[in-house]
Amino acid sequence: MAKRLVHELTYDAAPERVAAMLRDPAFREEVCEATGVIRHDVRVDGDHVVIEQWQSPQGIPSFATKFVGDEIHIVQDEHWDGLDGRIAVTIPGKPGDMTGTAVLTAAGDGTVETVDMTIKVSIPLVGGKIEGLIADMLLKALKAENRVGRDYLSR
Template sequence: MSKQLRQDLTYGAPLAAVAAMLADPAFREEVCERQRVLRHDVRVDSTGEGVEVRIEQVQDAAGIPSFAKKLIGDEITIVQEEHWASPEAGDITVTIPGKPGDMRGTATLAESGGVTTETVDLTVKVSIPLVGGKVEGLVADMLRKALLVENKVGRDYLSR
């Protein structure tokens, strides 16, 4: 089993500006702060024409249903890695270290008329018998909310 998550994030800016924002550690730090994570570590490295992004964040598990909290604990460590081979496309992997599952997919940027849309397309897979599908849905909802916060931060960032 797995769950698909596809989310479009629109920015009123050219593709080059959005790509530069996504490669700015200050932007990534601000997203973590707005998501109210307990702790985070952000690394962004240029690799020739590409960019490598690694975000490790610890979130409070408060508000998570009890069946999932038993599996996760009081805090959730999430590691997000992005490998952007070009400004237009990147591969994304999100893991919860020590837990059975991951999220994998792509992010693409496309510009039309000075407006850039980032499309995030992920497959959420949790390998837990009986409750895996429920956890996949929970994780997909959490990711969607996190992406919407990132979009809001990005719009604010680009308007400065």
């Protein structure tokens, strides 16, 4: 089984400006700080974005904490081609991943970013529960990214 999450983020800027923001290390640093990660490392090389972050397992149900340990190391790897991005998210050493796309589309004077991710955790019996938990965490992170992005673009 796998869980799918589709979420739209809206911005009051042209798609090309949003694309530039998504490739800006300063923006990615702001997002990491806004989401409260323990520590992070952001690397941008043209159209390739890699974000490593370490999160606290605080708030995660006890059935899941034994799988993640004292902190959760997440690696987000994005490859952008114009307004289309491919995203792969892994938790090194853990049996699961997220893969999908982000597409920027003009909407009037603004932009809609559609994020479409598939979450898969290969753990018998509890994998589906953990996929749901990850989907909730991802949605929260996307909403924070949208808030930071709207502020970033308003400057």
